[in-house]
Amino acid sequence: MTAIELLGLIVAALLLQLTAGIGVALLRRRAAAATAPALPGPGAAAPSKSAWAGWREFRVVQRAYEDAAQTQCSFYLQPVDGQPLPAFKPGQFLTFTLDVDPPASHAAAEPRTITRCYSLSDRPDPAGYRVTIKRVPAPADRPGFEPGLSSNHFHDRVQVGDLLRVKAPAGHFFIDPDPNVPVVLVGGGIGITPMMSMLRWCLAEQPQRTVHLYYGLRNSREHAFKAVLEGIAAAHPALRLNVVYSRPGEGDVEGRDYQHRGHVDVDLLRRTLPHGRHQFYVCGPPAMMETLVPALAAWGVPRPDIHYEAFGPASVKLPGAPEAAAPTAAEVEVRFQRAGRTLVWDGRDASLLDFAERHGIAVESGCRSGGCGSCETRLVEGAVQYEHAPDHEVAPGHCLLCVGRPSSAVVLEA
Numbered sequence: 395m396t397a398i399e400l401l402g403l404i405v406a407a408l409l410l411q412l413t414a415g416i417g418v419a420l421l422r423r424r425a426a427a428a429t430a431p432a433l434p435g436p437g438a439a440a441p442s443k444s445a446w447a448g449w450r451e452f453r454v455v456q457r458a459y460e461d462a463a464q465t466q467c468s469f470y471l472q473p474v475d476g477q478p479l480p481a482f483k484p485g486q487f488l489t490f491t492l493d494v495d496p497p498a499s500h501a502a503a504e505p506r507t508i509t510r511c512y513s514l515s516d517r518p519d520p521a522g523y524r525v526t527i528k529r530v531p532a533p534a535d536r537p538g539f540e541p542g543l544s545s546n547h548f549h550d551r552v553q554v555g556d557l558l559r560v561k562a563p564a565g566h567f568f569i570d571p572d573p574n575v576p577v578v579l580v581g582g583g584i585g586i587t588p589m590m591s592m593l594r595w596c597l598a599e600q601p602q603r604t605v606h607l608y609y610g611l612r613n614s615r616e617h618a619f620k621a622v623l624e625g626i627a628a629a630h631p632a633l634r635l636n637v638v639y640s641r642p643g644e645g646d647v648e649g650r651d652y653q654h655r656g657h658v659d660v661d662l663l664r665r666t667l668p669h670g671r672h673q674f675y676v677c678g679p680p681a682m683m684e685t686l687v688p689a690l691a692a693w694g695v696p697r698p699d700i701h702y703e704a705f706g707p708a709s710v711k712l713p714g715a716p717e718a719a720a721p722t723a724a725e726v727e728v729r730f731q732r733a734g735r736t737l738v739w740d741g742r743d744a745s746l747l748d749f750a751e752r753h754g755i756a757v758e759s760g761c762r763s764g765g766c767g768s769c770e771t772r773l774v775e776g777a778v779q780y781e782h783a784p785d786h787e788v789a790p791g792h793c794l795l796c797v798g799r800p801s802s803a804v805v806l807e808a
């Protein structure tokens with residue numbers, strides 16, 4: 395055999411190996427695609443691929459109160475461009491930017507543009523989205539404060555036909571699509587909204603999967619989606635509905651309006667859940683988040699089966715959670731330039747946003763999870779680190795306070 399023939403043989407063998415390798419890789423990919431759990435449903439577009447960048451205009455096509463007290467209002471939205479909407483993962487939220495005027499009682503305040511996030515409260519539908527917003531008054535002990543800007547703007551000013559600027563669905567709090575693990579959805583107050591989305595998706599896509607819904611609230615006046623939930627529970631034996639009133643009203647009847655009196659806590663879950671593995675999803679007021687979430691871990695629920703989202707500041711401390719386990723720089727100075735304050739970061743807070751809020755420094759925030767960009771702040775000096783790369787693309791020279799921790803002394807423009 396000549397040297398050229400030998401070279402030819404080697405090249406041919408290499409080509410054969412390459413082709414076989416590509417073939418195997420393609421087969422593996424196809425098999426993986428066939429077995430990957432489908433979220434959110436047949437025919438639905440993959441959320442990340444078809445979601446839009448930046449702001450998209452939506453028209454409000456319907457409004458509907460969900461509770462007797464009329465403090466929780468659903469807004470149904472359709473895209474102005476008429477294009478089908480990308481699917482989302484049940485549990486995710488939308489981000490809105492709003493131009494708000496001060497309420498009449500605070501007429502001296504300036505009009506301003508704000509950003510807020512609201513969970514999608516129904517299952518994915520290419521024709522439209524729904525969010526449900528609770529009106530937030532001034533704190534009971536500070537009646538002189540302006541009432542909640544965005545929620546009151548929605549309730550008082552946003553009408554059918556109005557246009558809203560909306561960012562694509564985002565967030566890391568969404569249902570695990572494994573149909574073999576029963577889910578436990580725990581919604582406190584307005585924290586019921588992502589649970590409605592998960593529940594409706596489960597019933598439509600995985601009707602055999604058992605869903606235990608625990609809904610904690612005060613009484614029937616603020617019982618959102620009451621008739622809807624009772625109708626679903628009557629029609630779907632896979633849903634185990636547990637409504638828990640902490641302060642039943644005079645006409646509220648146990649067994650008819652609610653199933654339990656008190657709060658949603660681990661004792662109640664122990665008494666009412668069957669043995670076996672469950673995936674837990676918790677969203678509620680700070681008191682619920684700060685007690686129930688660690689209690690689940692203490693009860694022995696494995697960390698990957700506990701999912702939670704707070705709608706505002708809440709210091710949830712889970713044993714072994716990254717924020718408790720991996721303090722960044724031990725003690726460094728953090729200077730808030732505009733506020734004119736220099737403080738010492740001691741690694742106690744989960745993020746610079748929590749740190750700023752704990753010290754009473756006014757900073758913007760929305761999702762609190764690195765998705766909406768509203769806490770983006772100019773980093774004048776120093777370095778900030780993230781445990782995971784944030785979804786929002788951070789502008790050069792800026793940082794996200796809600797998921798950032800200082801890795802050196804920092805100066806922030808805030």
Ligand SMILES: Cc1cc2nc3c(=O)[nH]c(=O)nc-3n(C[C@H](O)[C@H](O)[C@H](O)COP(=O)(O)OP(=O)(O)OC[C@H]3O[C@@H](n4cnc5c(N)ncnc54)[C@H](O)[C@@H]3O)c2cc1C
Pocket residue numbers: 487510511512513514525526527528529530531532533539540541542543544545546565584587588703704705706760761762
């Ligand atoms: C991921 C995510 C999903 C969410 N989903 C929902 C949802 O589905 N439905 C829903 O209703 N909400 C939801 N929220 C909460 C929502 O984003 C807003 O935080 C909520 O509507 C309050 O916003 P606001 O502008 O009305 O109130 P803000 O203007 O932010 O005010 C909040 C409170 O602060 C008080 N305040 C005013 N001035 C001061 C001051 N100087 N010092 C201290 N306090 C003051 C106000 O009176 C009010 O009580 C969600 C939040 C997140 C992060």
Ligand code: FES
Pocket residue numbers: 758759760761762763764765766767768769770786794795796797
């Ligand atoms: S609050 Fe949304 S990115 Fe920080």
